[in-house]
């Protein structure tokens with residue numbers, strides 16, 4: 355009858371009941387009653403610890419403190435922090451208050467920060483003294499976790515508030531709780547509205563149920579070396595560890611010998627990483643000097659991990675199982691997770707990004723015809739479920755281009771699913787460049803380039819790189835008779851962006867190839883670098 359069959363893929367694990375109609379903070383700390391004296395958060399540098407009892411109380415104090423500072427339900431506050439205990443406490447305190455946390459990289463330039471914080475009408479910033487000068491002009495209340503510079507408030511206004519001062523806040527499951535920024539499949543960074551329901555669902559899909567996909571338990575010790583301002587760490591590390599009441603050892607910044615020391619000292623069992631860290635450990639000559647035998651699970655995500663690297667890594671940590679998670683900020687973020695991490699594990703293949711999480715549906719869509727494809731055929735991977743974003747902030751058009759009318763989120767990644775239900779990412783059709791797992795949005799760099807008076811047109815594309823995965827490379831059209839060197843262009847961009855968005859090289863050309871509608875033909879450029 356001309357009707358094509360829909361091929362929809364599901365987890366091998368049965369769906370579970372998810373109580374996603376509650377506050378994210380309540381869900382995350384639901385089980386603390388049985389673990390009150392267990393360390394929840396340990397600062398890896400200072401050794402300072404917060405038990406689950408202290409953590410739970412502090413989140414309520416912070417909710418009250420935010421309320422005292424005039425933060426209302428639905429207001430946005432920004433966390434501009436390196437990894438630290440306060441990040442976790444304020445994130446949850448804000449959820450209790452019913453407000454929204456936007457996260458940004460503290461290494462961002464003032465310009466990058468201003469764009470994001472103004473766009474989402476940030477009221478309050480929690481940061482550290484050394485970053486205050488970047489945000490003074492934004493008209494926000496500023497709280498610092500260390501000694502406050504003039505005009506800023508000390509962290510005690512939050513941590514020492516009376517927990518009874520917070521009004522009872524009813525949250526709707528579709529209220530936004532977290533607003534990370536992502537450029538998605540095209541264009542500039544946009545606010546990704548993640549709700550209480552999305553994040554509860556995503557965490558539950560990973561660690562809840564009789565046979566959790568990611569089997570972590572209260573006795574586990576997880577190390578948090580990935581930046582909490584990125585949704586990978588915020589969700590799969592921070593929220594998942596709180597949900598199961600295990601101990602989170604926090605690193606302010608990643609450094610391999612400190613990581614190895616912490617693994618040995620705290621008997622770390624779960625190690626969430628990105629591929630460049632896997633590479634660093636695989637190549638490191640010092641791993642053998644430490645007892646790393648406690649590590650059971652190594653979760654890699656945010657960028658592709660090849661088989662050779664996996665093998666080289668496991669030679670250094672023979673007691674561990676390594677596998678991947680595949681995520682995208684807009685997807686809540688986890689789409690698929692390695693089933694070797696399940697309580698009753700399944701065999702998995704190297705290079706696989708796992709199997710779609712439970713309580714969700716995936717399909718592989720032929721980009722030409724829009725038809726869904728059977729096992730073994732590659733196409734755009736799309737996901738549907740309670741965990742995906744509500745949409746982009748103030749941008750219904752971009753939302754409609756990403757989440758279709760039937761609720762499918764289109765990722766811009768090309769994947770196939772094999773007959774064992776394992777997902778393999780084989781290509782990317784969206785613009786985004788990934789430097790060590792960090793997003794580098796070409797449109798942002800192109801905007802900066804064409805703002806230069808001697809540049810008339812520009813396009814930025816990824817180039818493969820062993821250490822970083824990909825690096826950004828620019829094609830630049832100079833104005834007539836302009837004198838402009840590669841270094842001039844690189845410096846001009848470098849002053850305006852965080853380190854990982856810096857141009858690796860510049861290629862001068864006469865024109866940028868474009869489609870009749872004016873879209874940059876990135877494919878034609880990618881093969882030139």
Ligand code: AYL
Pocket residue numbers: 536585586587589590654655656657658659678679680681682683684687688707765766767779782788791792793
């Ligand atoms: P964003 N393999 C290949 N590419 C990947 C993978 C992977 N395992 N994971 C993410 N990507 C790429 O929004 C892919 O192109 O979120 C995807 O669309 O910064 C893009 O990165 C999304 O980049 C986890 C595990 C979260 C991973 C994540 C990734 C979040 C990255 C939670 O448990």
